[in-house]
Amino acid sequence: xxxxxxxxxxxxxxxxxxxxxxxxxxxxxxxxxxxxxxxxxxxxxxxxxxxxxxxxxxxxxxxxxxxxxxxxxxxxxxxxxxxxxxxxxxxxxxxxxxxxxxxxxxxxxxxxxxxxxxxxxxxxxxxxxxxxxxxxxxxxxxxxxxxxxxxxxxxxxxxxxxxxxxxxxxxxxxxxxxxxxxxxxxxxxxxxxxxxxxxxxxxxxxxxxxxxxxxxxxxxxxxxxxxxxxxxxxxxxxxxxxxxxxxxxxx
Amino acid sequence: xxxxxxxxxxxxxxxxxxxxxxxxxxxxxxxxxxxxxxxxxxxxxxxxxxxxxxxxxxxxxxxxxxxxxxxxxxxxxxxxxxxxxxxxxxxxxxxxxxxxxxxxxxxxxxxxxxxxxxxxxxxxxxxxxxxxxxxxxxxxxxxxxxxxxxxxxxxxxxxxxxxxxxxxxxxxxxxxxxxxxxxxxxxxxxxxxxxxxxxxxxxxxxxxxxxxxxxxxxxxxxxxxxxxxxxxxxxxxxxxxxxxxxxxxxxxxxxxxxxxxxxxxxxxxxxxxxxxxxxxxxxxxxxxxxxxxxxxxxxxxxxxxxxxxxxxxxxxxxxxxxxxxxxxxxxxxxxxxxxxxxxxxxxxxxxxxxx
Numbered sequence: 001x002x003x004x005x006x007x008x009x010x011x012x013x014x015x016x017x018x019x020x021x022x023x024x025x026x027x028x029x030x031x032x033x034x035x036x037x038x039x040x041x042x043x044x045x046x047x048x049x050x051x052x053x054x055x056x057x058x059x060x061x062x063x064x065x066x067x068x069x070x071x072x073x074x075x076x077x078x079x080x081x082x083x084x085x086x087x088x089x090x091x092x093x094x095x096x097x098x099x100x101x102x103x104x105x106x107x108x109x110x111x112x113x114x115x116x117x118x119x120x121x122x123x124x125x126x127x128x129x130x131x132x133x134x135x136x137x138x139x140x141x142x143x144x145x146x147x148x149x150x151x152x153x154x155x156x157x158x159x160x161x162x163x164x165x166x167x168x169x170x171x172x173x174x175x176x177x178x179x180x181x182x183x184x185x186x187x188x189x190x191x192x193x194x195x196x197x198x199x200x201x202x203x204x205x206x207x208x209x210x211x212x213x214x215x216x217x218x219x220x221x222x223x224x225x226x227x228x229x230x231x232x233x234x235x236x237x238x239x240x241x242x243x244x245x246x247x248x249x250x251x
Numbered sequence: 252x253x254x255x256x257x258x259x260x261x262x263x264x265x266x267x268x269x270x271x272x273x274x275x276x277x278x279x280x281x282x283x284x285x286x287x288x289x290x291x292x293x294x295x296x297x298x299x300x301x302x303x304x305x306x307x308x309x310x311x312x313x314x315x316x317x318x319x320x321x322x323x324x325x326x327x328x329x330x331x332x333x334x335x336x337x338x339x340x341x342x343x344x345x346x347x348x349x350x351x352x353x354x355x356x357x358x359x360x361x362x363x364x365x366x367x368x369x370x371x372x373x374x375x376x377x378x379x380x381x382x383x384x385x386x387x388x389x390x391x392x393x394x395x396x397x398x399x400x401x402x403x404x405x406x407x408x409x410x411x412x413x414x415x416x417x418x419x420x421x422x423x424x425x426x427x428x429x430x431x432x433x434x435x436x437x438x439x440x441x442x443x444x445x446x447x448x449x450x451x452x453x454x455x456x457x458x459x460x461x462x463x464x465x466x467x468x469x470x471x472x473x474x475x476x477x478x479x480x481x482x483x484x485x486x487x488x489x490x491x492x493x494x495x496x497x498x499x500x501x502x503x504x505x506x507x508x509x510x511x512x513x514x515x516x517x518x519x520x521x522x523x524x525x526x527x528x529x530x531x532x533x534x535x536x537x538x539x540x541x542x543x544x545x546x547x548x549x550x551x552x553x554x555x556x557x558x559x560x561x562x563x564x565x566x567x568x569x570x571x572x573x574x575x576x577x578x579x580x581x582x583x584x585x586x587x588x589x590x591x592x593x594x595x596x597x598x599x600x601x602x603x604x605x606x
Contacts, residue, residue, distance in 0.1 A: 054463065063459070065448050067313065071339075071340070074305065074316075078314035081318060
């Protein structure tokens with residue numbers, strides 16, 4: 001019988017700790033598929049963040065480094081400079097990449113560091129139990145914004161792709177989602193391009209995946225997807241913010 | 252064949268690191284270590300190496316973490332306030348059993364402190380270079396030549412025992428010029444690193460560099476394993492220089508820049524008929540307890556001299572279990588004690604002993 005669907009070799013055959021309905025699993029699978037399709041698992045080094053994806057080092061089949069909170073782009077820079085022929089990617093959440101690690105993110109991007117970043121934006125700190133993230137929406141209720149995010153005291157959400165698109169070191173800045181089959185297919189293509197860019201030495205690529213956190217949003221997985229479409233996507237429009245190679249200036 | 256140069260301490264550290272096979276330097280500007288980074292930025296592009304000026308000390312140290320994970324010799328350098336920022340990555344590297352070299356060209360503190368020489372980071376280097384139960388190898392040169400020699404030693408010990416190593420220098424050693432020799436035939440000792448994350452090439456299971464253990468028993472076992480390694484280092488790698496200690500009644504203990512001053516003071520004391528000697532710790536961790544215990548058998552008193560308010564003096568007392576009085580003299584804030592000041596302390600102790 002023909003095999004039409006199986007676990008990609010890029011993912012280890014282990015159960016994950018992710019909550020039911022969480023979209024991390026889908027994005028892990030897409031990265032695993034890309035490692036397979038490009039035939040790069042053996043020369044890839046992944047960098048796991050601090051946050052929900054902290055255990056990613058146990059899930060991907062390639063060599064893995066676990067980084068301090070927010071420092072994944074710096075750790076990836078060190079790994080890439082050590083062995084430029086390796087493919088190096090980070091997998092980070094919103095708090096990791098856009099709060100504690102903002103400097104590392106911006107400067108890896110502006111250096112045109114030849115790495116690939118997968119950024120999961122679910123508008124909340126998942127691992128610590130649902131606190132406000134830099135990407136939490138205005139009025140969003142979290143454990144640390146119990147009356148809703150008040151922009152007058154807690155500030156406004158960061159749109160990372162829009163911010164990074166202005167940097168000449170960036171090759172690809174694209175925002176995708178995995179809430180529908182069409183969007184999953186689009187996300188796969190973006191992740192594939194992000195890794196291909198690195199192989200082609202085009203510079204820094206970031207793929208932001210707008211994601212759900214049913215547990216900390218306090219919703220069923222299906223309801224969470226609806227909430228994502230109704231609230232997240234208007235604030236974080238999907239699309240390509242920069243697509244080229246390092247040195248290109250945004251017109 | 253040995254090549255001889257007149258070099259600044261900071262430059263000598265950089266050249267020695269390159270000769271020790273370090274081709275990856277990640278740094279951030281800070282006085283008084285800047286010549287080290289400048290030297291690297293000049294040399295590295297010409298030998299196919301990496302000089303990377305990071306966005307912060309935090310990032311630079313984490314770049315070292317990433318590069319060291321891949322099995323190569325990597326380093327960073329800074330001065331006191333910058334070292335505080337690197338402690339995050341240093342703790343993670345210790346917890347991930349990663350070898351690397353960190354250089355601290357100390358200046359006065361706390362806070363922004365000053366930019367003049369200091370030894371006020373002894374506690375930080377030997378007791379708490381970050382959170383958690385761990386040690387780093389801490390080496391203290393007292394001349395530009397010794398800076399050269401200890402860089403290779405630091406990389407070797409770090410690789411052998413899979414842990415970060417620090418060279419604890421100071422602004423005086425970093426800035427001063429002395430003749431140095433580099434051994435052209437020196438062989439770089441290579442260590443196999445089968446744990447490195449440089450791509451498995453389909454030939455092995457994936458490697459993971461990690462410091463996270465969710466089960467307390469797993470974590471305790473690992474920390475215990477690391478501390479067993481530390482015991483081996485303590486037994487085999489204590490280094491200290493002894494000067495006129497055989498018959499010394501007053502034993503001065505000093506490292507780095509303050510040991511140079513103390514050396515002069517001991518000579519002056521001897522000229523005045525006082526039986527003074529000097530023990531100069533070269534390894535601050537592991538602390539050279541053996542030579543101190545030996546000297547305590549004949550000495551009447553110890554005098555610890557530091558460019559701080561008294562930090563190493565604790566370890567001297569512990570090493571000899573306060574068998575004889577241990578006095579302290581120090582200047583801080585970037586002030587280097589003079590030989591006359593140290594001599595006055597030695598004389599006071601010698602007179603006290605004559606009562």
